[in-house]
Amino acid sequence: xxxxxxxxxxxxxxxxGLVGLSGAARAALAPTVQAIRxxxxxxxxxxxxxWLGIGETPKITLVAIGAFFPVYTTVSAGLDHVDPRLRxxxxxxxxxxxxxxxxxxxxxxxxxxxxxxxxxLAQGWLFLVAAELIASSMGLGFLLIDSENxxxxxxxxxxxxxxxxxxxxxxxxLGVAERQVVRRWS
Numbered sequence: 001x002x003x004x005x006x007x008x009x010x011x012x013x014x015x016x017g018l019v020g021l022s023g024a025a026r027a028a029l030a031p032t033v034q035a036i037r038x039x040x041x042x043x044x045x046x047x048x049x050x051w052l053g054i055g056e057t058p059k060i061t062l063v064a065i066g067a068f069f070p071v072y073t074t075v076s077a078g079l080d081h082v083d084p085r086l087r088x089x090x091x092x093x094x095x096x097x098x099x100x101x102x103x104x105x106x107x108x109x110x111x112x113x114x115x116x117x118x119x120x121l122a123q124g125w126l127f128l129v130a131a132e133l134i135a136s137s138m139g140l141g142f143l144l145i146d147s148e149n150x151x152x153x154x155x156x157x158x159x160x161x162x163x164x165x166x167x168x169x170x171x172x173x174l175g176v177a178e179r180q181v182v183r184r185w186s
Contacts, residue, residue, distance in 0.1 A: 001170075004063025005124045009117055011064070012071025016116075019072075020079025020109070021101070030076070037069045041127055045134045059131040059139075066127030067120035074116025078109035107185035114178040121174055125167045140166075 015033070018025045044065055048058035082105050090104035106113075132141020140159045147155035 001063055001124060001128050001166075004060040004128070005067045005121060007060070008064035008067030008124065009071045009120050012068045012116070012120060013075055013113070015068075016072040016075030017079060020076035021105070026076070026080075033069075033072060037073075041066060041130055042134070045131060048131075049134075054136070059128060059136065062127045062131045063124045066123040070119035070123050071113075071116045074112045074119065075109070078112025078116070079105055081112075082108040110181055110185055114174075114181060118171060118174050118178070121170055122167065125163070125170075129163065 015029065019030055019033075020026075041062075044062055045058070048061050052058040052061060086104060086108055087100070090100045095103055128139075129141040129144070132139035133145055136142040140163050143159040144156060147153070147159065
């Protein structure tokens with residue numbers, strides 16, 4: 001989960017930043033990315049299994065896909081919707097290029113970026129469970145299906161509770177980071 005989220009979120013931050021900052025990149029990349037985003041999550045599973053086989057690699061890839069799109073969307077929209085007067089003010093104070101990005105644009109877009117990271121994390125958990133439900137011999141998603149097939153409601157409920165606890169714990173950690181960033185740039 002952590003590897004897939006890190007890969008997907010990093011790619012989402014990079015590509016979303018590029019699209020959010022550059023009109024040319026937006027024109028070239030946004031339609032393709034949005035078309036790929038429309039593919040339902042479960043449709044990726046057979047393709048990834050065919051290409052990558054059964055194991056951890058397709059699960060990591062599916063989590064990365066799940067985390068990528070919310071992060072990409074919120075980063076590109078957050079940077080694109082920074083108040084033009086704020087950009088102008090930054091330029092009036094001599095901020096250009098990387099300085100404008102680091103001191104004006106990123107702090108202004110930080111709430112949207114952090115919301116996107118939290119959405120990407122939740123989506124990553126969803127995609128992980130989907131991958132484990134369909135093609136896995138271990139993991140909590142596999143445990144859900146296995147306990148359903150064997151009639152073990154106790155194990156099924158335990159797997160659901162564990163997923164809820166893991167999801168909430170990871171979201172809480174990201175929430176702490178979010179509060180630190182917002183406090184720093186407020």
